[in-house]
Amino acid sequence: MTLSSTLAQAADAIWSKNKVCRGYATETGSGYSGGALLLDPIPAGMNIAALSPYQLNSGGIRASLAGAWLQVTGPAGSINVYVTDLYPEGKSCALDLSPGAFKKISGIPPGWVDNIHWKVIPGPYEGPVLYRIKEGSTIYWAAIQVRRTRYPVVSMDYYELGHWIRANKTDYNHFILNKTGPGNIKIRYRDIYGHQLSDYIPDAVLNKESSKVKIIPGRVQFPL
Structure with a gap:
């Protein structure tokens, strides 16, 4: 990688690799189906999290941390979780964890645990990404989600008539492509x-x- 490409990559980053977020966690049973980020189907029993809007929309980008993998540490231990939903009332760095994940880090009955911290880690994927094409999509309007990524996707461009066009990202974690025309x-x-x-x-x-x-x-697939 050249110096110029390294600088360009750094300029486009919205998160730092060593960043640690400190807050609290609560417990939820939701997020497996019909979550705000449309990442289902999600296996029952998977360790998942809903994320505060302050971090979920980092960099002023809607759903920028959707699909992130986090290593969460609390008073009783650590666990890796998959971000599948929004925690709308959560304060900065707050997580709403699935029951198994909450129990692992807290060691207490369901409720609330303070003094947790978390960081983004690579998703556990070796093969290529997947694309979710929302129902109703055509060459005139399409909503596309990138999933199974090592790190969350924050921007997308598509090529049409000799130009790259920026696709808007939605709160439901899809990019909108308009009038893409025929062909790949x-x-x-x-x-x-x-x-x-x-x-x-x-x-x-x-x-x-x-x-x-x-x-x-x-x-x-993104590099590690």
Whole structure:
């Protein structure tokens, strides 16, 4: 990597690798289905978390930490959790944890635990990313989510008529592409640390409107 590309990557970062967030945690049974970030289906019993809006929307970007993996440490231990939902009333750095995760870090009955801290860690993935194509997507309007990523995705551009166009990110963790036209759709996107990947969405995916969500494989993955 050249010095210029390193500086460009740093300029695009919205999170630092050594950042530690300190706050409190509560317990929830939600987030497995129908969470605000539309990351389901999520296996029952998976250790998950809802995140305070202060961190979930870091960098002024909607859902910028959606799909992040966090290492959470409390008075009784540590555990890794997957961010699947918004904790709307949570204060800065607060987490709303699934029952198993809360028990592991707190060692107390369900409720509230102070003095926790957490940091972002790489997602446990070896293969390529996946793309979730929201129901109703076509070449005229499409909502695309990047999931199964080592780090959360904060921006996306798509290539149309010789230009890269910035796709808006939604609160429900999708990027909106308008009038992409026929053919494969070239995309590029960045994670919270400024790493950039380039890929494409096959033309057949958006040629016909579907009433069902589609999950398709990508060909790339962020570096560790």
